Amino acid sequence: MSADGRGPATGGRAAGRSDEALWWALFSAGGVMAALFVPAFVIVTGFLLPAGDPAVAAERTAQFAAAVGWWPVKLALLGVLALSLVHCGHRIRHTMMDLGMRRYSGLLKVPCYGGALAGTIWAAMLLWVI
Amino acid sequence: MSGQYHRSHKWAWFFERPGYVRFMVREFTGFFVGGYLVVLLVTLSKLAGGGEAAFAEWLASVSGPWWLVAHLVALVASVWHTVTWFAVVPQAMPIYLGENRLPAPVAAIVMGYGPWLTVTAVILWWVLR
Numbered sequence: 001m002s003a004d005g006r007g008p009a010t011g012g013r014a015a016g017r018s019d020e021a022l023w024w025a026l027f028s029a030g031g032v033m034a035a036l037f038v039p040a041f042v043i044v045t046g047f048l049l050p051a052g053d054p055a056v057a058a059e060r061t062a063q064f065a066a067a068v069g070w071w072p073v074k075l076a077l078l079g080v081l082a083l084s085l086v087h088c089g090h091r092i093r094h095t096m097m098d099l100g101m102r103r104y105s106g107l108l109k110v111p112c113y114g115g116a117l118a119g120t121i122w123a124a125m126l127l128w129v130i
Numbered sequence: 131m132s133g134q135y136h137r138s139h140k141w142a143w144f145f146e147r148p149g150y151v152r153f154m155v156r157e158f159t160g161f162f163v164g165g166y167l168v169v170l171l172v173t174l175s176k177l178a179g180g181g182e183a184a185f186a187e188w189l190a191s192v193s194g195p196w197w198l199v200a201h202l203v204a205l206v207a208s209v210w211h212t213v214t215w216f217a218v219v220p221q222a223m224p225i226y227l228g229e230n231r232l233p234a235p236v237a238a239i240v241m242g243y244g245p246w247l248t249v250t251a252v253i254l255w256w257v258l259r
Contacts, residue, residue, distance in 0.1 A: 035211060058186065
Protein backbone atom coordinates (compact mmCIF):
# COMPACT_ATOMS: atom_id res chain seq x y z
CA MET A 1 0.00 0.00 0.00
CA SER A 2 2.72 2.45 -0.98
CA ALA A 3 0.18 5.02 -2.16
CA ASP A 4 -1.02 5.06 1.40
CA GLY A 5 2.09 6.85 2.67
CA ARG A 6 2.14 4.29 5.46
CA GLY A 7 5.29 2.35 5.03
CA PRO A 8 6.57 0.55 8.11
CA ALA A 9 8.82 3.53 8.93
CA THR A 10 6.11 6.12 9.58
CA GLY A 11 5.64 5.41 13.27
CA GLY A 12 7.92 8.15 14.54
CA ARG A 13 10.73 5.75 15.42
CA ALA A 14 13.58 4.13 13.57
CA ALA A 15 12.24 1.38 11.31
CA GLY A 16 14.63 -1.21 12.69
CA ARG A 17 13.16 -1.34 16.18
CA SER A 18 9.65 -0.23 15.37
CA ASP A 19 6.53 -2.31 15.91
CA GLU A 20 4.87 -0.34 13.12
CA ALA A 21 5.46 -3.15 10.62
CA LEU A 22 3.32 -5.50 12.70
CA TRP A 23 0.44 -3.00 12.95
CA TRP A 24 0.75 -2.29 9.25
CA ALA A 25 0.52 -5.98 8.35
CA LEU A 26 -2.57 -6.38 10.54
CA PHE A 27 -4.00 -3.15 9.08
CA SER A 28 -3.52 -4.59 5.61
CA ALA A 29 -5.15 -7.94 6.39
CA GLY A 30 -8.01 -6.16 8.17
CA GLY A 31 -8.48 -3.85 5.21
CA VAL A 32 -9.14 -6.86 3.00
CA MET A 33 -11.56 -8.39 5.51
CA ALA A 34 -13.47 -5.12 6.01
CA ALA A 35 -13.63 -4.58 2.24
CA LEU A 36 -15.03 -8.05 1.58
CA PHE A 37 -17.47 -8.42 4.48
CA VAL A 38 -18.56 -5.16 6.12
CA PRO A 39 -20.90 -3.84 3.36
CA ALA A 40 -22.86 -7.12 3.43
CA PHE A 41 -22.91 -7.07 7.24
CA VAL A 42 -24.34 -3.52 7.20
CA ILE A 43 -27.07 -4.55 4.75
CA VAL A 44 -28.02 -7.56 6.89
CA THR A 45 -27.99 -6.07 10.41
CA GLY A 46 -28.92 -2.52 9.38
CA PHE A 47 -31.65 -3.13 6.81
CA LEU A 48 -32.71 -6.78 6.42
CA LEU A 49 -33.04 -7.83 10.07
CA PRO A 50 -34.91 -4.68 11.25
CA ALA A 51 -37.58 -5.22 8.61
CA GLY A 52 -40.87 -3.50 9.36
CA ASP A 53 -42.94 -6.70 9.26
CA PRO A 54 -42.37 -8.69 12.51
CA ALA A 55 -42.98 -12.02 10.76
CA VAL A 56 -40.37 -11.27 8.11
CA ALA A 57 -37.94 -10.03 10.77
CA ALA A 58 -38.44 -13.21 12.80
CA GLU A 59 -37.78 -15.37 9.75
CA ARG A 60 -34.58 -13.50 8.90
CA THR A 61 -33.51 -13.49 12.54
CA ALA A 62 -33.80 -17.30 12.56
CA GLN A 63 -31.60 -17.52 9.46
CA PHE A 64 -29.10 -15.07 10.98
CA ALA A 65 -28.99 -16.92 14.29
CA ALA A 66 -28.56 -20.27 12.53
CA ALA A 67 -25.58 -18.96 10.58
CA VAL A 68 -23.93 -17.22 13.54
CA GLY A 69 -24.50 -20.32 15.68
CA TRP A 70 -22.54 -22.62 13.34
CA TRP A 71 -18.96 -22.96 14.60
CA PRO A 72 -17.14 -22.48 11.24
CA VAL A 73 -19.05 -19.20 10.82
CA LYS A 74 -18.18 -18.23 14.40
CA LEU A 75 -14.48 -18.76 13.73
CA ALA A 76 -14.62 -16.85 10.45
CA LEU A 77 -16.64 -14.05 12.02
CA LEU A 78 -14.17 -13.76 14.90
CA GLY A 79 -11.29 -13.50 12.45
CA VAL A 80 -13.07 -10.91 10.31
CA LEU A 81 -14.06 -8.86 13.37
CA ALA A 82 -10.60 -8.99 14.98
CA LEU A 83 -8.73 -7.94 11.84
CA SER A 84 -11.31 -5.31 10.87
CA LEU A 85 -11.15 -3.80 14.37
CA VAL A 86 -7.35 -3.57 14.24
CA HIS A 87 -7.65 -2.09 10.75
CA CYS A 88 -9.99 0.63 12.00
CA GLY A 89 -7.88 1.25 15.09
CA HIS A 90 -4.76 1.70 12.98
CA ARG A 91 -6.51 3.92 10.48
CA ILE A 92 -8.06 6.07 13.22
CA ARG A 93 -4.69 6.35 14.99
CA HIS A 94 -2.94 7.50 11.83
CA THR A 95 -5.77 9.90 11.00
CA MET A 96 -5.40 11.46 14.46
CA MET A 97 -1.64 11.70 13.85
CA ASP A 98 -2.27 13.36 10.49
CA LEU A 99 -4.60 15.84 12.19
CA GLY A 100 -1.86 17.13 14.50
CA MET A 101 -1.44 14.46 17.17
CA ARG A 102 1.74 12.95 15.77
CA ARG A 103 3.61 13.64 19.01
CA TYR A 104 1.17 11.31 20.78
CA SER A 105 1.64 8.44 18.30
CA GLY A 106 2.72 6.12 21.12
CA LEU A 107 -0.06 7.13 23.49
CA LEU A 108 -2.68 6.73 20.73
CA LYS A 109 -1.86 3.03 20.55
CA VAL A 110 -3.62 2.50 23.87
CA PRO A 111 -7.19 3.46 22.81
CA CYS A 112 -6.77 2.36 19.17
CA TYR A 113 -5.18 -1.08 19.49
CA GLY A 114 -6.45 -1.57 23.04
CA GLY A 115 -9.98 -0.89 21.84
CA ALA A 116 -9.54 -3.35 18.98
CA LEU A 117 -8.27 -5.98 21.43
CA ALA A 118 -11.16 -5.33 23.83
CA GLY A 119 -13.65 -5.63 20.95
CA THR A 120 -12.04 -8.90 19.86
CA ILE A 121 -12.23 -10.36 23.37
CA TRP A 122 -15.87 -9.26 23.64
CA ALA A 123 -16.64 -10.83 20.25
CA ALA A 124 -14.98 -14.10 21.32
CA MET A 125 -17.01 -14.17 24.55
CA LEU A 126 -20.27 -13.44 22.69
CA LEU A 127 -19.64 -16.01 19.97
CA TRP A 128 -18.77 -18.58 22.64
CA VAL A 129 -22.20 -18.08 24.24
CA ILE A 130 -24.28 -17.84 21.05
CA MET B 131 12.83 12.16 21.46
CA SER B 132 12.41 10.58 18.08
CA GLY B 133 15.07 12.73 16.44
CA GLN B 134 12.82 13.12 13.44
CA TYR B 135 11.75 16.42 12.02
CA HIS B 136 8.10 16.99 11.23
CA ARG B 137 7.08 20.12 9.42
CA SER B 138 4.42 21.89 11.44
CA HIS B 139 1.13 22.54 9.71
CA LYS B 140 -2.45 23.43 10.47
CA TRP B 141 -4.70 20.53 11.37
CA ALA B 142 -6.88 21.41 8.37
CA TRP B 143 -3.94 21.07 5.94
CA PHE B 144 -5.87 18.59 3.79
CA PHE B 145 -8.22 21.29 2.47
CA GLU B 146 -5.29 22.65 0.44
CA ARG B 147 -5.73 20.18 -2.43
CA PRO B 148 -8.61 18.01 -3.72
CA GLY B 149 -6.32 14.97 -3.60
CA TYR B 150 -5.68 15.55 0.11
CA VAL B 151 -9.43 15.83 0.74
CA ARG B 152 -10.00 12.51 -1.06
CA PHE B 153 -7.25 11.00 1.09
CA MET B 154 -8.91 12.27 4.28
CA VAL B 155 -12.37 11.07 3.19
CA ARG B 156 -10.88 7.61 2.69
CA GLU B 157 -9.16 7.72 6.07
CA PHE B 158 -12.39 8.80 7.81
CA THR B 159 -14.12 5.61 6.63
CA GLY B 160 -12.18 4.07 9.54
CA PHE B 161 -14.34 5.95 12.06
CA PHE B 162 -17.60 4.89 10.42
CA VAL B 163 -16.64 1.26 9.81
CA GLY B 164 -15.29 1.07 13.37
CA GLY B 165 -18.49 2.60 14.72
CA TYR B 166 -20.56 0.08 12.79
CA LEU B 167 -18.45 -2.81 14.13
CA VAL B 168 -19.31 -1.68 17.67
CA VAL B 169 -23.02 -1.69 16.73
CA LEU B 170 -22.55 -5.17 15.25
CA LEU B 171 -20.99 -6.32 18.54
CA VAL B 172 -23.99 -4.89 20.42
CA THR B 173 -26.30 -6.76 18.01
CA LEU B 174 -24.43 -10.00 18.72
CA SER B 175 -24.63 -9.31 22.46
CA LYS B 176 -28.43 -8.99 22.18
CA LEU B 177 -28.52 -12.31 20.35
CA ALA B 178 -26.28 -13.94 22.96
CA GLY B 179 -28.00 -12.38 25.94
CA GLY B 180 -31.73 -12.18 26.19
CA GLY B 181 -33.38 -14.65 23.82
CA GLU B 182 -35.76 -14.02 20.95
CA ALA B 183 -37.96 -11.36 22.59
CA ALA B 184 -35.00 -9.18 23.60
CA PHE B 185 -33.49 -9.50 20.13
CA ALA B 186 -36.81 -8.56 18.47
CA GLU B 187 -37.00 -5.53 20.77
CA TRP B 188 -33.47 -4.51 19.78
CA LEU B 189 -34.35 -4.87 16.08
CA ALA B 190 -37.47 -2.76 16.59
CA SER B 191 -35.42 0.07 18.12
CA VAL B 192 -32.80 -0.18 15.34
CA SER B 193 -35.53 0.21 12.69
CA GLY B 194 -36.07 3.87 13.71
CA PRO B 195 -35.31 6.61 11.15
CA TRP B 196 -32.05 7.83 12.78
CA TRP B 197 -30.70 4.31 12.92
CA LEU B 198 -31.57 3.87 9.24
CA VAL B 199 -29.68 7.06 8.40
CA ALA B 200 -26.72 5.90 10.52
CA HIS B 201 -26.67 2.55 8.73
CA LEU B 202 -26.94 4.29 5.37
CA VAL B 203 -23.87 6.37 6.27
CA ALA B 204 -22.08 3.21 7.42
CA LEU B 205 -23.00 1.47 4.16
CA VAL B 206 -21.67 4.33 2.01
CA ALA B 207 -18.48 4.55 4.10
CA SER B 208 -17.88 0.79 3.99
CA VAL B 209 -18.48 0.59 0.24
CA TRP B 210 -16.10 3.54 -0.22
CA HIS B 211 -13.51 1.70 1.85
CA THR B 212 -13.99 -1.36 -0.38
CA VAL B 213 -13.68 0.62 -3.62
CA THR B 214 -10.60 2.56 -2.51
CA TRP B 215 -9.00 -0.57 -1.05
CA PHE B 216 -9.38 -2.53 -4.28
CA ALA B 217 -7.99 0.45 -6.19
CA VAL B 218 -4.73 0.16 -4.26
CA VAL B 219 -4.42 -3.64 -4.11
CA PRO B 220 -3.10 -4.04 -7.70
CA GLN B 221 -0.36 -1.49 -6.88
CA ALA B 222 0.60 -3.14 -3.60
CA MET B 223 0.43 -6.74 -4.84
CA PRO B 224 1.08 -6.82 -8.59
CA ILE B 225 0.35 -10.16 -10.31
CA TYR B 226 2.74 -11.32 -13.01
CA LEU B 227 1.87 -13.87 -15.67
CA GLY B 228 5.34 -14.76 -16.87
CA GLU B 229 6.92 -11.46 -17.84
CA ASN B 230 3.67 -9.57 -18.14
CA ARG B 231 2.04 -7.68 -15.33
CA LEU B 232 -1.69 -8.27 -15.08
CA PRO B 233 -3.44 -4.95 -15.94
CA ALA B 234 -4.67 -3.12 -12.83
CA PRO B 235 -8.42 -3.27 -13.69
CA VAL B 236 -8.21 -7.05 -14.29
CA ALA B 237 -6.29 -7.53 -11.04
CA ALA B 238 -8.86 -5.44 -9.16
CA ILE B 239 -11.65 -7.68 -10.48
CA VAL B 240 -9.80 -10.96 -9.82
CA MET B 241 -8.50 -10.01 -6.35
CA GLY B 242 -11.21 -7.58 -5.29
CA TYR B 243 -14.57 -7.14 -6.91
CA GLY B 244 -15.07 -10.82 -7.81
CA PRO B 245 -14.53 -12.15 -4.27
CA TRP B 246 -16.46 -9.16 -2.83
CA LEU B 247 -19.57 -9.78 -4.94
CA THR B 248 -19.38 -13.52 -4.24
CA VAL B 249 -19.15 -13.02 -0.46
CA THR B 250 -21.93 -10.41 -0.49
CA ALA B 251 -24.22 -12.59 -2.64
CA VAL B 252 -23.74 -15.65 -0.41
CA ILE B 253 -24.45 -13.69 2.80
CA LEU B 254 -27.55 -11.95 1.39
CA TRP B 255 -28.84 -15.21 -0.14
CA TRP B 256 -28.50 -16.98 3.21
CA VAL B 257 -30.54 -14.37 5.09
CA LEU B 258 -33.17 -13.86 2.38
CA ARG B 259 -33.79 -17.43 1.18
